[in-house]
Amino acid sequence: MTTVELGRRERKKLATRAALSEAAVALSLEHGVEHVTIEQIADAADVSLRTFFNYFSSKEEAVVAGDSARGDVLVELVRARPADESVMTALRTAMLEHVEDLAGDDQLDALRMMRRTPSLLPHQLAAYADRERALAVVIAERLGDDVPDDGSVGLRAALAAAVVMAGVRVVLLRWTDGGTRDRDVLRADLAEMFDQLAAGLDDR
Amino acid sequence: MTTVELGRRERKKLATRAALSEAAVALSLEHGVEHVTIEQIADAADVSLRTFFNYFSSKEEAVVAGDSARGDVLVELVRARPADESVMTALRTAMLEHVEDLAGDDQLDALRMMRRTPSLLPHQLAAYADRERALAVVIAERLGDDVPDDGSVGLRAALAAAVVMAGVRVVLLRWTDGGTRDRDVLRADLAEMFDQLAAGLDDR
DNA sequence: CGCAAACTTGCACGCCGTGCACACATGCGT
DNA sequence: ACGCATGTGTGCACGGCGTGCAAGTTTGCG
Structure with a gap:
C-alpha cells in the first residue's frame, strides 16, 4: 500500500475527502440524492461550499x-x-x-x-x-x-x-x-x- | 420502420428534435462542447431556450x-x-x-x-x-x-x-x-x- | 366550428461550477 | 527559530443550468 508515511497535510486532505464522501452518502441515503444540495454536504463535513469543489467537481x-x-x-x-x-x-x-x-x-x-x-x-x-x-x-x-x-x-x-x-x-x-x-x-x-x-x- | 404514417404534430416534433441535435453537434464541432451554451443551440434551431428542455434535459x-x-x-x-x-x-x-x-x-x-x-x-x-x-x-x-x-x-x-x-x-x-x-x-x-x-x- | 389536449414560450427562482483574490497553514532550507 | 515558497481554505461574484408554473398558441378530432 501507499499509505505508509504521510505528512500532516496529506492526512488532512484524505480526511476531508473521506468526510465529504461519507457525508454525501449518508445524506443521500437519508433524503435521496436529488434532494441533497452540495452546501448541505459541505456543512456536514464542516468545510465551505467552495472547498467541496476542491475535492469533487459534482455531488x-x-x-x-x-x-x-x-x-x-x-x-x-x-x-x-x-x-x-x-x-x-x-x-x-x-x-x-x-x-x-x-x-x-x-x-x-x-x-x-x-x-x-x-x-x-x-x-x-x-x-x-x-x-x-x-x-x-x-x-x-x-x-x-x-x-x-x-x-x-x-x-x-x-x-x-x-x-x-x-x-x-x-x-x-x-x-x-x-x-x-x-x-x-x-x-x-x-x-x-x-x-x-x-x-x-x-x-x- | 415506424416512420410510415405520422401527423403533422409528430413530424414537427421529430424535426425540432433533429434540428436541436444537429445544431448541438455542429456548434460543438466548431467551438468545442464546453464553449457552447444551450441558448446558442436553441437559437440555432430557432426555438426558445425553454423548449430545448422539452426535448433534452442537458446539452x-x-x-x-x-x-x-x-x-x-x-x-x-x-x-x-x-x-x-x-x-x-x-x-x-x-x-x-x-x-x-x-x-x-x-x-x-x-x-x-x-x-x-x-x-x-x-x-x-x-x-x-x-x-x-x-x-x-x-x-x-x-x-x-x-x-x-x-x-x-x-x-x-x-x-x-x-x-x-x-x-x-x-x-x-x-x-x-x-x-x-x-x-x-x-x-x-x-x-x-x-x-x-x-x-x-x-x-x- | 369548437373544444380538449398537446406544445411553446416567458418568467422566476435556486442550485451548480469556476475564476479570482486573499488569508492562513505547512513544510523546508537556512 | 525564522522566514519564505508553496499549497490549501474561504468568500465573492458571475453566468450557465434545470425546472415549476401559467399563459398563449397550435393541432387533432368529433
Missing part, C-alpha cells in the same frame, strides 16, 4: 467515490495474483477474493441506493471506465505486452478488461437488485459468469 | 442523441436476423452490417469529437447502457426466454448483451482514436473481437 462524484475506491482495490488484487496464472484465472480469483471486501449492511444499502438512482448511472459508468483502463494495463502487463506511457494497450488486453468489467457490472447489478444479501449467491453468479465467458457465450 | 444529451439513435439501429438489425441463427452469430452479422450505416466523413468527425470529449463520456456510456438493455431483451427472446413487462432478463441474455456492447465499444474507440478511416480495418477488428469472445478470451 455525484462525491457519492460514487467510495464505490470507485473499492474498484481500485479489485485492480490491485488482480495485479497481486501470481504472474504464472492466466489472465482469466487471475481475474476470476481476484474477483472472488474481492467479494470478501464488501462490508456490512450499511455499505450494501449505500450500494443499492447508488444502483437505483438514475442520475448517478452516468457517473457510476464513468467510474467503471476509469477502472477498466487501469485493469487493461494490468492485463497487458500480464500478457507480456509493453505498455507505453500513454496507457494505450493492445486489443486483447482492452477487450478482456472491458468484457470482465461488463460481466462484473451485470452480476453485481442483478445481485443488488435482487432481494438477497447472501454472498454465496453472488459468488455462484460470478462463477457462472466466468464460466460463460470461458465458453464463448455460445448457445449452440 | 450533452442533445449532442449524443445522434450516436444513440445509431445504436438503436444496431439493436433492430439484431432483431431482424433469422430466428435460427445463434445469438453470437446474429450479433456478429448484425454488427458487420451496421458498419455500412456509418456514413461520411462529417459523421465520423462528429464521432471523433464525442469520443475525445471527457465531459461527454458519462452520457455516452449511459446511452450505451440504454441500448444494452434493449439488446438484452432481443437476446432473451432469441434464447426463448420469456421477458416480463419490466424488461428483466436472465443472466445469460444480460451478460451477452453487456459483453458484446463492451466489445463493440472497445473496438470502435480504438478505431476512431487510431488515424485510419478504413472500414476494412474496423471490420477486421470487429471480427477478431468476436473470435476472441468465442474463444473465451483465454490466453493459455
